[in-house]
Amino acid sequence: MRYSGFQVIKQALTGHKGWTPAWRDPDPQPHYDIVIIGGGGHGLATAYYLAKEFGQKRIAVLEKGWIGGGNVGRNTTIIRSNYLLDGNEPFYEFSLKLWEGLEQDFNYNAMISQRGILNLIHSDAQRDAFIRRGNAMILNGADAEMLTTEQIKARYPYLNTNDARFPIKGGLAQHRGGTVRHDAVAWGYARGADSRGVDIIQNCEVTGFKQENGRVVGVETSRGYIGAGKVGCAVAGSSSRLMSKIDMQLPMESHVLQAFVSEGLKPVMPGVVTFGAGHFYCSQSDKGGLVFGGDLDGYNSYAQRGNLPVVEDVCEGGMAIFPAFGRARLLRMWGGIMDMSMDGSPIIDRTHIDGLYFNGGWCYGGFKATPASGFCFAHLLARDEPHPTATAYRFNRFETGHMIDEKGMGNQPNLH
Numbered sequence: 001m002r003y004s005g006f007q008v009i010k011q012a013l014t015g016h017k018g019w020t021p022a023w024r025d026p027d028p029q030p031h032y033d034i035v036i037i038g039g040g041g042h043g044l045a046t047a048y049y050l051a052k053e054f055g056q057k058r059i060a061v062l063e064k065g066w067i068g069g070g071n072v073g074r075n076t077t078i079i080r081s082n083y084l085l086d087g088n089e090p091f092y093e094f095s096l097k098l099w100e101g102l103e104q105d106f107n108y109n110a111m112i113s114q115r116g117i118l119n120l121i122h123s124d125a126q127r128d129a130f131i132r133r134g135n136a137m138i139l140n141g142a143d144a145e146m147l148t149t150e151q152i153k154a155r156y157p158y159l160n161t162n163d164a165r166f167p168i169k170g171g172l173a174q175h176r177g178g179t180v181r182h183d184a185v186a187w188g189y190a191r192g193a194d195s196r197g198v199d200i201i202q203n204c205e206v207t208g209f210k211q212e213n214g215r216v217v218g219v220e221t222s223r224g225y226i227g228a229g230k231v232g233c234a235v236a237g238s239s240s241r242l243m244s245k246i247d248m249q250l251p252m253e254s255h256v257l258q259a260f261v262s263e264g265l266k267p268v269m270p271g272v273v274t275f276g277a278g279h280f281y282c283s284q285s286d287k288g289g290l291v292f293g294g295d296l297d298g299y300n301s302y303a304q305r306g307n308l309p310v311v312e313d314v315c316e317g318g319m320a321i322f323p324a325f326g327r328a329r330l331l332r333m334w335g336g337i338m339d340m341s342m343d344g345s346p347i348i349d350r351t352h353i354d355g356l357y358f359n360g361g362w363c364y365g366g367f368k369a370t371p372a373s374g375f376c377f378a379h380l381l382a383r384d385e386p387h388p389t390a391t392a393y394r395f396n397r398f399e400t401g402h403m404i405d406e407k408g409m410g411n412q413p414n415l416h
């Protein structure tokens with residue numbers, strides 16, 4: 001069924017009895033041409049583009065839980081392409097362009113809102129760094145604008161620009177950045193993929209791989225063995241656990257990251273604000289809740305929940321720049337498992353085992369990457385060569401030393 005204004009009116013007039021399920025609930029087939037492990041944003045987007053753009057058939061997405069139960073439905077919904085390095089900026093700008101046409105493309109309302117993102121500046125050194133980053137963005141076809149404190153005050157009157165420790169001296173704005181309703185992205189891609197014949201199989205955990213003559217030929221699952229011509233892994237925070245089943249060690253650690261939502265308020269935040277110096281960022285959802293977050297919990301974990309010291313730390317960061325928000329009550333919080341790579345950048349590559357492909361290492365920035373990640377992974381799976389915007393996301397960069405160290409932190413995953 002195609003969604004449209006006409007369809008909404010028609011269904012309203014006929015008692016909403018004609019809506020069909022958004023995707024099927026098929027049983028697994030004995031064999032597929034391509035099996036994608038992980039029904040998060042990246043796995044579903046990969047299946048969607050494989051079917052739509054690369055003409056592939058007989059595709060399955062295997063998800064151990066339910067669609068949208070992982071990080072795709074747990075993140076703080078921010079999209080942007082404000083990166084510095086060559087290996088990253090073209091890829092994230094490609095992603096932002098895909099976001100811009102996505103709702104029409106997959107015929108689903110994902111509430112994409114280009115309300116703008118602002119990175120705050122507190123020192124001259126930070127200003128120099130942001131001017132450099134803004135120039136790199138513009139050179140790669142993205143938009144960037146340096147704002148003065150006065151311009152920021154006019155847009156965000158609740159910001160405390162005169163904090164003694166973190167005075168706000170300007171900011172780097174990307175007006176095309178913004179927010180997207182995160183679980184609608186999973187549902188939109190799932191529906192789009194399903195309508196092109198992809199089998200989305202929920203409650204189906206991959207527990208092992210089968211190899212023949214050095215090639216992966218299928219996967220063992222909680223719903224039985226499934227044969228596959230090619231297998232693509234896109235399980236985000238569970239990457240190291242999954243790949244250990246085929247004796248692969250990844251340059252990656254898993255950490256927990258928390259998100260927070262306040263009670264609903266009248267509009268107080270027109271866009272997204274990030275306070276990197278104090279590790280806090282915030283936007284306001286269309287329902288009115290302040291959606292915010294900060295640092296990782298700081299220890300390796302596969303738990304989807306965090307601890308109170310980080311709650312305190314994040315709220316302190318928020319209070320430093322938005323003191324008025326201290327009056328709002330915290331309504332909900334949760335955690336997600338982050339696949340933190342050693343240089344903070346992702347991997348979209350073939351593995352050393354024939355037929356086995358890997359997508360992961362998204363750290364805490366993989367939501368905005370969802371469309372490009374899916375497109376580039378589909379390109380790799382279908383054509384066996386990397387997409388031009390993802391040529392740097394290879395495993396061997398950790399051997400050759402060609403790190404994409406956006407933050408200049410070195411091999412310290414907990415800082416990315």
Ligand SMILES: Cc1cc2nc3c(=O)[nH]c(=O)nc-3n(C[C@H](O)[C@H](O)[C@H](O)COP(=O)(O)OP(=O)(O)OC[C@H]3O[C@@H](n4cnc5c(N)ncnc54)[C@H](O)[C@@H]3O)c2cc1C
Pocket residue numbers: 037038039040041042043062063064065066068069070071072073074075076077078079204205206207234235236237238242257258259293334335336337338362363364365366367368369
């Ligand atoms: C609190 C928080 C805030 C964030 N904020 C942002 C943000 O504002 N902007 C941004 O760009 N990014 C953000 N991120 C990061 C982003 O959410 C992730 O990088 C991205 O969602 C990961 O890709 P995914 O959607 O495919 O992951 P997931 O949705 O986690 O998908 C992986 C799926 O694999 C499944 N799986 C695991 N093991 C198996 C198995 N053995 N068999 C079958 N299935 C399996 C899991 O159940 C899961 O559904 C945030 C993350 C968190 C936790």
